[in-house]
Amino acid sequence: MRVEVVAVGTELLLGQIADTNAQWLGEHLAANGLSSHFHQHVGDNHDRIVLALRTALARADAVIVCGGLGPTQDDITREAMASVMNVPLERDESLVGVMQEFFTRRGRAMPENNLRQADVPRGATVIAQTRGTAPGLVCPVGQKVAYLLPGVPDEMADMFERAVLPDLLERQRAAGETAVIASRVLRTWGSSESALAEALAERFEALEADGRVTIAFLASGIEGIKVRLTARGADGAAAGALLDAEEARVRAVIAERLGDIVFGVDEESMEVAVATRLRAAGLTLAVAESLTGGLIASRLVSVAGASHWFVGGVVSYASRVKFDLLGVPEGPVVSAESAGAMARGVAGALGSEVGLAVTGVAGPEPQDGEAPGTVFVGLHLDGAVTTTRLQLVGDRTRVRNYTTISALDVLRRALDRRAAAGNVVA
Amino acid sequence: MRVEVVAVGTELLLGQIADTNAQWLGEHLAANGLSSHFHQHVGDNHDRIVLALRTALARADAVIVCGGLGPTQDDITREAMASVMNVPLERDESLVGVMQEFFTRRGRAMPENNLRQADVPRGATVIAQTRGTAPGLVCPVGQKVAYLLPGVPDEMADMFERAVLPDLLERQRAAGETAVIASRVLRTWGSSESALAEALAERFEALEADGRVTIAFLASGIEGIKVRLTARGADGAAAGALLDAEEARVRAVIAERLGDIVFGVDEESMEVAVATRLRAAGLTLAVAESLTGGLIASRLVSVAGASHWFVGGVVSYASRVKFDLLGVPEGPVVSAESAGAMARGVAGALGSEVGLAVTGVAGPEPQDGEAPGTVFVGLHLDGAVTTTRLQLVGDRTRVRNYTTISALDVLRRALDRRAAAGNVVA
Numbered sequence: 001m002r003v004e005v006v007a008v009g010t011e012l013l014l015g016q017i018a019d020t021n022a023q024w025l026g027e028h029l030a031a032n033g034l035s036s037h038f039h040q041h042v043g044d045n046h047d048r049i050v051l052a053l054r055t056a057l058a059r060a061d062a063v064i065v066c067g068g069l070g071p072t073q074d075d076i077t078r079e080a081m082a083s084v085m086n087v088p089l090e091r092d093e094s095l096v097g098v099m100q101e102f103f104t105r106r107g108r109a110m111p112e113n114n115l116r117q118a119d120v121p122r123g124a125t126v127i128a129q130t131r132g133t134a135p136g137l138v139c140p141v142g143q144k145v146a147y148l149l150p151g152v153p154d155e156m157a158d159m160f161e162r163a164v165l166p167d168l169l170e171r172q173r174a175a176g177e178t179a180v181i182a183s184r185v186l187r188t189w190g191s192s193e194s195a196l197a198e199a200l201a202e203r204f205e206a207l208e209a210d211g212r213v214t215i216a217f218l219a220s221g222i223e224g225i226k227v228r229l230t231a232r233g234a235d236g237a238a239a240g241a242l243l244d245a246e247e248a249r250v251r252a253v254i255a256e257r258l259g260d261i262v263f264g265v266d267e268e269s270m271e272v273a274v275a276t277r278l279r280a281a282g283l284t285l286a287v288a289e290s291l292t293g294g295l296i297a298s299r300l301v302s303v304a305g306a307s308h309w310f311v312g313g314v315v316s317y318a319s320r321v322k323f324d325l326l327g328v329p330e331g332p333v334v335s336a337e338s339a340g341a342m343a344r345g346v347a348g349a350l351g352s353e354v355g356l357a358v359t360g361v362a363g364p365e366p367q368d369g370e371a372p373g374t375v376f377v378g379l380h381l382d383g384a385v386t387t388t389r390l391q392l393v394g395d396r397t398r399v400r401n402y403t404t405i406s407a408l409d410v411l412r413r414a415l416d417r418r419a420a421a422g423n424v425v426a
Numbered sequence: 427m428r429v430e431v432v433a434v435g436t437e438l439l440l441g442q443i444a445d446t447n448a449q450w451l452g453e454h455l456a457a458n459g460l461s462s463h464f465h466q467h468v469g470d471n472h473d474r475i476v477l478a479l480r481t482a483l484a485r486a487d488a489v490i491v492c493g494g495l496g497p498t499q500d501d502i503t504r505e506a507m508a509s510v511m512n513v514p515l516e517r518d519e520s521l522v523g524v525m526q527e528f529f530t531r532r533g534r535a536m537p538e539n540n541l542r543q544a545d546v547p548r549g550a551t552v553i554a555q556t557r558g559t560a561p562g563l564v565c566p567v568g569q570k571v572a573y574l575l576p577g578v579p580d581e582m583a584d585m586f587e588r589a590v591l592p593d594l595l596e597r598q599r600a601a602g603e604t605a606v607i608a609s610r611v612l613r614t615w616g617s618s619e620s621a622l623a624e625a626l627a628e629r630f631e632a633l634e635a636d637g638r639v640t641i642a643f644l645a646s647g648i649e650g651i652k653v654r655l656t657a658r659g660a661d662g663a664a665a666g667a668l669l670d671a672e673e674a675r676v677r678a679v680i681a682e683r684l685g686d687i688v689f690g691v692d693e694e695s696m697e698v699a700v701a702t703r704l705r706a707a708g709l710t711l712a713v714a715e716s717l718t719g720g721l722i723a724s725r726l727v728s729v730a731g732a733s734h735w736f737v738g739g740v741v742s743y744a745s746r747v748k749f750d751l752l753g754v755p756e757g758p759v760v761s762a763e764s765a766g767a768m769a770r771g772v773a774g775a776l777g778s779e780v781g782l783a784v785t786g787v788a789g790p791e792p793q794d795g796e797a798p799g800t801v802f803v804g805l806h807l808d809g810a811v812t813t814t815r816l817q818l819v820g821d822r823t824r825v826r827n828y829t830t831i832s833a834l835d836v837l838r839r840a841l842d843r844r845a846a847a848g849n850v851v852a
Contacts, residue, residue: 011644011654013462014609015453018444022467027441036439037474039467041448044642048463055481072623072643073630106817111620113627131820133620152645154824218442228442287741293727294720297741301719304790304822306743313741315713315723321738321776350747364730396730 001172003029003036004060006052008067008077009151010043021066021156028160033181033232034168036060044068049080057084057144061175062168064160067151069134071114077148081139082121084146089119095126099133124148127163131155136163145171182239183230184247185218187264188254189409193217193225199257200227203249213246222401223269227254263412270408271299277415278309278354285411287313288326288346288357290333291375295404296358311352316342322359325349332368333359336387339378347380355380358407362396373399377407381414427598429455429462430486432478434493434503435577436469447492447582454586459606459658460594462486470494475506483510483570487601488594490586493577495560497540503574504545507565510572513548517541521552525559550574553589557581562589571597608665609656610673611644613690614680615835619645622653625683629676639672648827649695653680689838696834697725703841704735704780711837713739714752714772714783716759717801721830722784737778742768748785751775758794759785762813765804773806781806784833788822799825803833807840 005022012019022039029036038059042052049068056063068077082089095118103110117134120126127136127149136159137148147164149156188196197204197217207213212233218226229246233239254262263273278285287296297313300306314325322328326345328338339359347355356379363372375390388410392402431448438445448465455462464485468478475494482489494503508515521544529536543560546552553562553575562585563574573590575582598604614622623630623643633639638659644652655672659665680688689699704711713722723739726732740751748754752771754764765785773781782805789798801816814836818828 009644010642010656012449013452013465014456014656015449015451016609016611016654017644017646018446018449020444023438023441023444025441026439030440037469037471038478039439039465041465043463045463051485052464059477070643070645071620073627074640074642105819108618108621111618111624113624114620131824152647154647154820216442289720291727292724293732293736294715294723294739294741297720297743298718298724298826301717301741301743302823302826306719310719310743312743312747313720315720315727315739315741317723317727317733317736317738318776324777325775349751350744351750362727397728400724400728 001034001062001168001175001177002060003034003062003064003168004056005036005039006056006063006065007039007041007151008044008049008065009041010045010074012041013043020153021151024153024157025064025066025160028165030181030230031183032165032169033177033179034172044074044076046076046080046083049077050083053080053084053146057141057146061144062171063144063146064164065146065148066156069117069136069148069150071111071117071133073113075116078116078119078121078137081124081137081146081148085121085123085139085141087122090122091115092118092120092126095120095135098129102133127159129155130158130162138163138167179232179234180236180239181230181232182236182243183228184243185266186227186229186247186250186254186262187224187268187270188227188261189224189263189270189405190261191225191258195258196225196227196254199253200250203246203253207246213242215250222405224263224405260413260416263409269299270405270412271303274300274408274412274415275303275306275309277412277419281415281419283354284309284311284352285354285356286311286346286350286352288342288355288378289313289315290317290322290342290359291362292358292400292404292407293317295400296356296407299404299408311350314346314349334361334368334370334374334376335359336376336378336389339376340380340385340387341378343378343380344385354411356407356411358403360390360399360403362399364396375399375403375406377410379410379414381418386414427460427488427594427601427603428486429460429488429490429594430482431462431465432482432489432491433465433467433577434470434475434491435467436471436500438467439469446579447577450579450583451490451492451586454591456607456609458591458595459604460598461607470500470502472502472506472509475503476509479506479510479572483567483572487570488597489570489572490590491572491574492582495543495562495574495576497537497543497559501542504542504547504563507550507563507572507574508547511547511549511565511567515545516548518544518546518552521546521561524555528559553585555581556584556588564589564593604660605658606660606662606665607656607658608662608669609654610669611692612653612655612673612676612680612688613650613694614653614687615650615689615696615831616687617651617684619643619651621684622651622680625679626653626676629672629679633672639668641676648831650689650831686839686842689835695725696831696838697729700726700834700838700841701729701732701735703838703845707841707845709780710735710737710778711780711782712737712772712776712778714768714781715739715741716743716748716785717788718784718826718830718833719743721826722782722833725830725834737776740772740775760787760794760796760800760802761785762802762804762815765802766806766811766813767804769804769806770811780837782833782837784829786816786825786829788825790822801825801829801832803836805836805840807844812840
């Protein structure tokens with residue numbers, strides 16, 4: 001199955017927004033053994049969308065179109081698709097009802113032009129919306145197919161996983177293509193991409209020769225450096241077995257050469273890794289943040305069930321808040337002493353067993369004689385306070401993001417050492 | 427001049443890296459009045475690159491190709507271009523000398539396969555490298571042209587500005603085109619995309635007829651709904667004048683039909699809009715958050731200079747923290763009373779003039795008898811407390827994100843009303 005992605009939107013051509021949809025789709029198609037040989041971007045212009053769709057349908061078996069399904073006059077993907085199919089648009093009354101209800105629930109009147117979203121090319125079937133109002137469409141074109149999805153990333157992803165992917169996999173089976181491509185991502189924090197590549201160079205070459213499994217490195221900013229293993233097998237079980245064997249080898253090499261840097265697998269983020277360890281240890285956490293200004297707390301709260309182990313936090317952006325609310329001794333606030341006092345103070349003020357704190361210089365200006373990128377992490381655990389000094393590079397946003405995941409990694413490693421030591425409580 | 431961008435690289439199709447080159451090029455082409463109607467991504471495969479290049483040359487006057495010029499075996503853009511031009515590759519000995527020197531300067535021996543970068547399709551001219559080793563190529567194809575540039579962003583950008591843009595502008599002049607395209611984005615919060623489109627439908631049609639300015643709508647999730655105005659003028663000043671006039675018209679229509687929903691222009695985010703107003707009013711702010719867990723504070727801290735007006739915040743995730751630290755009366759915490767008490771309490775605890783607070787149900791489970799998506803915003807300003815009830819839809823992440831920008835918008839509107847009333851202080 002050759003799948004082509006067509007992203008519709010003049011804003012893409014003008015470079016006003018990045019096309020994250022094509023990247024996301026490419027990643028998820030590959031992970032499911034579906035090849036995509038081309039992507040296209042096209043503007044909000046009827047004839048050009050028609051040309052892009054015809055080009056894609058000529059060189060691929062299936063086309064995924066993102067964008068141009070909204071209610072406004074410049075949303076014309078439906079019309080262009082109808083031209084390609086050479087059929088009229090017909091209003092789907094059941095869709096009209098669904099949209100009416102969508103607006104009624106919000107206590108708003110439905111604007112007239114919203115009805116355009118209920119127009120369906122004859123012969124197409126609807127993919128129900130669960131988040132917005134624009135329905136998706138499955139449009140048969142001879143033996144081929146085009147899927148029309150909204151451009152809003154979470155609506156697009158939801159429809160892809162719920163309707164498009166199952167249909168593509170069914171067509172793949174029908175076409176007698178059974179090779180399954182499976183991949184697994186080891187997520188790391190605390191090493192450089194080149195150091196990882198160097199440590200795994202031997203495995204990399206051995207796998208190149210073998211050809212069944214590949215290793216790729218993916219620097220993912222605040223999400224760490226990902227090591228992606230991709231295996232091709234006769235079926236899911238065969239591919240999975242190859243991945244299990246290779247993951248074990250790779251983990252052994254990394255542990256020996258670079259230490260405890262693998263914090264998660266696949267979608268397991270650093271905050272989930274921390275959450276799992278806190279629940280296992282039966283500990284509650286509070287955080288105190290200055291330069292991150294709530295980023296650490298917000299990532300922890302993003303984990304469902306956080307209320308079982310997360311008490312809350314204090315964003316002590318002004319120094320006065322550190323002194324008054326957290327009992328930090330007056331003095332330079334960008335210091336190990338301050339970080340430690342913040343950690344102990346927030347645990348006391350919010351009544352948690354564990355306290356995690358960060359203080360530092362996000363930049364662009366230095367502070368307390370420390371250069372931008374200087375960060376201190378304080379950890380209050382089992383009655384003891386430990387501090388860690390970080391020297392980060394980059395602009396304000398990068399320093400704040402890297403501080404967030406680095407501080408969570410300090411907690412993760414401490415909880416692992418504690419578990420290994422058999423939960424000794426001071 | 428219609429320019430098409432073709433980005434070469436399997437890693438783009440697999441979604442392993444984002445294609446920032448096409449976005450960058452789209453932005454710079456538009457800024458110079460050069461239209462780009464299509465972008466393509468294609469993998470490292472000879473026949474598919476040939477097909478992508480032929481497709482692009484058929485529908486555009488000029489094609490910019492990024493990537494596939496490196497020294498390794500999977501860098502085959504040169505070969506594909508030679509096939510399209512139907513000419514042989516010839517080794518350019520002067521380029522070999524330049525590369526030798528590049529390696530000698532670094533005290534390294536030049537790998538044999540690096541010589542491939544000195545191969546040039548007969549009839550093509552070279553764009554000298556100033557940063558790496560892969561030279562760019564200008565390849566005439568009949569009356570049209572293809573520019574081959576490296577995929578490394580800064581090498582690509584350097585060659586575009588030094589060689590490609592001047593050549594394109596010269597071809598544009600020769601073709602008698604001199605228009606400049608400029609655009610401006612009005613950022614809104616508090617209305618639906620369809621309501622905006624309906625309010626502006628008349629302008630939309632008038633502009634369609636006129637042809638010099640276009641309006642587009644861009645639903646951007648937590649960043650609100652963007653109204654983009656794009657103007658084509660003889661020069662930058664003419665395009666700017668068209669934008670000024672249309673922005674005034676559009677703002678008037680929106681204000682009359684939908685009220686005070688425009689919070690910023692272009693890159694002005696909601697947190698920047700709030701920051702500007704707080705500094706103008708000389709007020710300091712503290713925030714109390716439950717379901718957002720620090721998202722509001724972290725967005726405020728992302729504004730450079732936040733220390734001038736942002737004191738800090740309390741993430742009162744556990745109810746106990748609301749009662750003990752913020753003095754919220756015991757009882758259901760998902761309520762207008764609780765939101766108001768949190769706002770007053772955090773201003774008192776952190777010593778700020780303004781207090782903003784949110785409490786609500788992110789889901790998936792209901793709380794205090796309220797359904798997921800029920801959110802209360804509390805605002806403490808000039809000694810008075812006001813509360814707002816929101817009913818949001820979507821999953822946990824969406825509810826938390828929409829709560830964040832909605833709460834900031836409540837503050838923005840209150841500060842605007844306050845300024846309009848002449849800074850009356852209770």
